[in-house]
Amino acid sequence: xxxxxxxxxxxxxxxxxxxxxxxxxxxxxxxxxxxxxxxxxxxxxxxxxxxxxxxxxxxxxxxxxxxxxxxxxxxxxxxxxxxxxxxxxxxxxxxx
Ligand SMILES: [Zn+2]
Numbered sequence: 001x002x003x004x005x006x007x008x009x010x011x012x013x014x015x016x017x018x019x020x021x022x023x024x025x026x027x028x029x030x031x032x033x034x035x036x037x038x039x040x041x042x043x044x045x046x047x048x049x050x051x052x053x054x055x056x057x058x059x060x061x062x063x064x065x066x067x068x069x070x071x072x073x074x075x076x077x078x079x080x081x082x083x084x085x086x087x088x089x090x091x092x093x094x095x096x
Pocket of ligand 1: 058060062077080081082084
């Protein structure tokens with residue numbers, strides 16, 4: 001009789017453990033708006049790092065918002081009004 005302990009196959013791993021302690025609860029990647037893809041976030045984060053843009057994304061509606069600091073959190077979305085806008089770099093850290 002085998003005892004199953006340790007790894008739980010029910011929880012998909014995103015490559016790292018949830019040891020994130022940023023103070024504010026972060027919206028889980030799986031519950032981001034469908035239009036908010038890894039590709040979009042990565043492209044935006046690159047622009048943020050190498051350009052003058054400061055894009056951020058709303059995790060509630062997927063709206064791309066300019067004028068966000070890289071580590072922006074819980075900014076108000078100018079599209080849907082939810083305090084769910086995060087800087088592109090901040091979001092990228094949740095993905096990688
Ligand atoms: Zn929004």
